[in-house]
Amino acid sequence: MSVFLDALSGREPAHMPVWFMRQAGRALAEYREIRAEHSFDEVVHTPDLTVEVTLQPVRRYGVDAAILFSDIVTPVQAVGLPVEIRKGIGPVLDQPIRTVEDLDRLRPLEPEQDAPYVFESIRLLVDELGDTPLIGFAGAPFTLASYLIEGQPSRDHAITKALMRTEPLVWDGLLSRLADLVATHLRAQVVAGASAVQLFDSWAGTLSPADYRTFVLPYSRRVLTALDDLDVPRIHFGVGTGELLGLMAAAGADVVGVDWRVPMEVARERIPLDVATQGNLDPTVVVAGAAPALAATDDLLGRIGPRHDHVFNLGHGVLPPTDPGVLAAVVDHVHEATAR
């Protein structure tokens, strides 16, 4: 059995589960070796490479879950939108989506036809991983919409938010299509063998609660409730979402991810008690070295207290300068400190 699934299914796990957002990535020399030979896009579109980089952190860190190596724009590329991941910039779409006519460029996803490499990777991974669960993932409608509307990563999302406030038909059309596309993508990941899913709303934290509730929550709910019958834990996460935690739970999450800006005990008060939690360790503290990382880990364990529905994780992705040895030490420490 899996401590990760135990913790998220109301069972008492043998110890607190641990995984790290962006655990597959540049902090690992073995990942950088692969990326020296293959572009990011190649890794995502080649099952053997996807499998290898997804497994690397499981081997290195002894984490209790793997997360599919993929990108939030993958399903959007799969239906034919020419989103390009440009080095040093991020996802770029040269002709952004801003009108009702543009919506036709976003057709429904046929998962196994449009993105066969994703589901092939999942099947291979589930075989390799044995008892270690695989987390599927997708970007949430708002975050995807921001990339498609801005045409490139944006700090302030001003064009996205202007369209959101002034073009209700385009907004509803785009977010609805994205919600269905993301739901289809996540369902297919679960059918292929993923044991849980994480919906990343990377940019939700740029919205006030009132705007989130009106313009975003209905579409994230459409994604999450479309998985109601599948009986897999649904993790919902964004950064800078301290004021949105309750609303992100209300969208249909079984687990809400918490960044490091909110003290864990405060976050817990904002999330309904029947919803589990994940995260909260400042990703920079593991860059600082083993001593500060373990001290911060103990501090966080104290704030979590005796609950067994928390998934230990950083409050955002692993930063490239992180020493993998420090992450491995954190995993061991959490396992030991929480063993029953």
Add this chain to the structure above:
Amino acid sequence: MSVFLDALSGREPAHMPVWFMRQAGRALAEYREIRAEHSFDEVVHTPDLTVEVTLQPVRRYGVDAAILFSDIVTPVQAVGLPVEIRKGIGPVLDQPIRTVEDLDRLRPLEPEQDAPYVFESIRLLVDELGDTPLIGFAGAPFTLASYLIEGQPSRDHAITKALMRTEPLVWDGLLSRLADLVATHLRAQVVAGASAVQLFDSWAGTLSPADYRTFVLPYSRRVLTALDDLDVPRIHFGVGTGELLGLMAAAGADVVGVDWRVPMEVARERIPLDVATQGNLDPTVVVAGAAPALAATDDLLGRIGPRHDHVFNLGHGVLPPTDPGVLAAVVDHVHEATAR
């Protein structure tokens, strides 16, 4: 008399005061005209240009306060650190400060000798502005330290936060020196005629409350309390600081600036009642056009309620694509809606 100073001195203002962070800037054609001929650094170092761009938004928008056009790195450059503002990047210091030996590069500021253009600009501005108060400003020690330690703008501040956790002598030495430098700079601005000051801690929002309290608050308090005897309102602001509002007040602020992520009535509960508030309007809503901007203004006025210790402002700086006509309409609307 000034509605801005009234609101911040416990007197009932004739209407709610309004100004906008980064009100002097690229949203204004008359600013872009000047910048077409002069670099940012030239504008900051030439009193006639500083005065002109500081006055532009007062003429255009009818705001109730001007804010000195300057940069947070100005006093650091003034004591000889070669911080360069590089186009498209931001402040760059090729040899960052990371050791005890490096601290000697940061000598105390002699305001009128090291940065005469700042105080000359203030004196000229006070003459020109008449009853409209001028806000002086400076970057807070943590934000300045991040620039000096990273050597360039950083998204995660990982080097800064590693040093903060592992090099207590360097940290205390650097933040203490910066606190004294900033305090000296702000005092001199008040002596030259500024009627209020704003301490910008742009990056404080990347810290958990526990880290802020331990590593940052003592130095921001050192700055703000150094102005105790001057009897000018001290505004303290950062973005993404929802969890820090109480601590930022505790550092010695008379006014706490609030970004748009926290509903105003929630922010009010986190800030002591004897401390005033500022801000909270999403800077993207004024980009969206007059109708959404005025609707959001009314919504915010409703959340503020009958209090007369709020300064109307955006929750962060004016974005370049903002239509100045929309900002002018917001100013008029706030003035009319709150007139007594």
